[in-house]
Amino acid sequence: MADPNQNFVGIVGGGPVGMMLALLLERVFPVTSSQRDLTRGFYQDVAWYGVDFLRELSWIPLQFALLLALKRYLIGNFELIPDGVVPAPILWIVGILIGDCLAYWSHRLRHHYDFLWNFHAIHHSQQDLNFFTQDRFHEVDIAIDQVIRTFPLLVLNAGWTVIGIYTAISLAHFRLYHSKIRSNYVWLRYVLVTPQSHRVHHARDSRQLNRNFGGVFSIWDEMFGTQYPDYDEYPEQLGIRDENFPIEQGAPLRDLPRIFAAQMIYPFWKMGRSGDRSIRTD
Numbered sequence: 001m002a003d004p005n006q007n008f009v010g011i012v013g014g015g016p017v018g019m020m021l022a023l024l025l026e027r028v029f030p031v032t033s034s035q036r037d038l039t040r041g042f043y044q045d046v047a048w049y050g051v052d053f054l055r056e057l058s059w060i061p062l063q064f065a066l067l068l069a070l071k072r073y074l075i076g077n078f079e080l081i082p083d084g085v086v087p088a089p090i091l092w093i094v095g096i097l098i099g100d101c102l103a104y105w106s107h108r109l110r111h112h113y114d115f116l117w118n119f120h121a122i123h124h125s126q127q128d129l130n131f132f133t134q135d136r137f138h139e140v141d142i143a144i145d146q147v148i149r150t151f152p153l154l155v156l157n158a159g160w161t162v163i164g165i166y167t168a169i170s171l172a173h174f175r176l177y178h179s180k181i182r183s184n185y186v187w188l189r190y191v192l193v194t195p196q197s198h199r200v201h202h203a204r205d206s207r208q209l210n211r212n213f214g215g216v217f218s219i220w221d222e223m224f225g226t227q228y229p230d231y232d233e234y235p236e237q238l239g240i241r242d243e244n245f246p247i248e249q250g251a252p253l254r255d256l257p258r259i260f261a262a263q264m265i266y267p268f269w270k271m272g273r274s275g276d277r278s279i280r281t282d
Helices: 004-016 015-029 040-057 059-075 088-112 116-126 139-158 159-176 186-190 195-201 219-224 253-272
Strands: none
Touching: 015 159, 015 186, 040 059, 040 253, 059 139, 088 116, 088 139, 088 159, 088 219, 116 139, 139 159, 159 195
């Protein structure tokens, strides 16, 4: 899956350049005048960033290899669109659009079903969105999402280049709209997910729950009726409505490693409590 474009965009979007851009935009267009950069949530998500770095070097490449092997085992070399039938640029566009549509449905399913939500809730437990919140995901949540989004693209024959480019651009975009930036991208909001629309997605208000599932493009929310209609709301109350979830806000810095471990274990503990659905946000 290695691709020069992925490496470049990953450095710009996920590295120091992307972070400096996000911090600059947060100062020029802050959501609130009192917002801070270095919060407990920020420090905790930096830890998640370190875990994500280890994922990329260990089990995620292995999972891609297993998906490719599974595809070959089930259908051999069959590809829905054989090489050379469609010009490469068109195949890239189709692959990116289908990949993003799959990401929308993966996201929506992980909110809808209890088993999937138990793991995805870790991402939504962040009460203070920041540049590194995009890395705040449980391993099980990531593994399920990769299967839903990647396997159909392998059958389509979108190719590793398309998957790599889409993944890299997505990462840059994801980090930007998880930052505390007051912007709805004006008319681009009808095409792209924005910091405003994704902040609504993380809101605790019952009016805003289960809205704005899009990854890169907002067209899927418009198409499937999940777009929140107000493009100017910037909710302040974020996170999940589960009082038992181990939250880092307000905790001493020395407790963050313990809270991190508790967050990783919490979905399994939650599933062990038969019939308890309090972690759900819907």
